[in-house]
Amino acid sequence: MDTSLDEIDLRLLDALQADARLPQSALGARVGLSTAAVNRRLKRLTEAGIILGSTLSLAPELLGRPVRVIAQLAVESEQLDKLDAVRASLVERPEVQQCYYVAGEWDFVLILLVRDMAEYTKLTRQLFFGNDNIRRFSTQVVMDAAKVGLTVPLR
Incomplete structure (x- = not known):
């Protein structure tokens, strides 16, 4: 093509x-x-796969999801089946807005939208503490989303 x-x-x-x-x-x-x-x-x-789809941008703070969290995860094992299981458990959750498998100190970087820190705490117990292949995680709470977008620079 x-x-x-x-x-x-x-x-x-x-x-x-x-x-x-x-x-x-x-x-x-x-x-x-x-x-x-x-x-x-x-x-x-x-x-040709250049256009992947189209989406609509919504205001999460007006729809009950005002807290944006960046979480970094390190896994115990990078065996493909175990990585795939971690990835699958993350991407199926609607709170996980973006999920990246990355090189470096961390294995996954997530962008999550939650109602409040209580919901995030519950989510960490389900997704992170409840998964034997998650070794550790780090959390940053976004104070201000200075720029959010998925546009690709074309020139």
């Missing part, structure tokens, strides 16, 4: 990252293409 991008592709992707709800007709007007041409390009970008 061809993954080379021209300037129109980049402009389409920029527009979609800013607002994924834009109709294809509005996208076409922004980049000088017909709706059908926009449709073809978006289909190609999706089939």
Whole structure:
């Protein structure tokens, strides 16, 4: 699959990252293409795996999840089956917003959204203390989310 991008592709992707709800007709007007041409390009970008999906950003503090926590985990064993089991236990939880398997001192870095510290404490007991393969963990509570996003720089 061809993954080379021209300037129109980049402009389409920029527009979609800013607002994924834009109709294809509005996208076409922004980049000088017909709706059908926009449709073809978006289909190609999706089939190439460049567009993974679209999401909606919500305000967690207005939806009962005002506390953002960053947790770092170290595992006892990095055997693939044990790592996969840890990963599966983490990603199935709706409180876990992001989960990264990383190199370095820690094995996993998590971003979690919780109601309060009592909910986080309960979660640590279930996810961390309740898992024999979690050796230790560290917690940072976010005081201010200066920037939150998933946009990819395109230029």
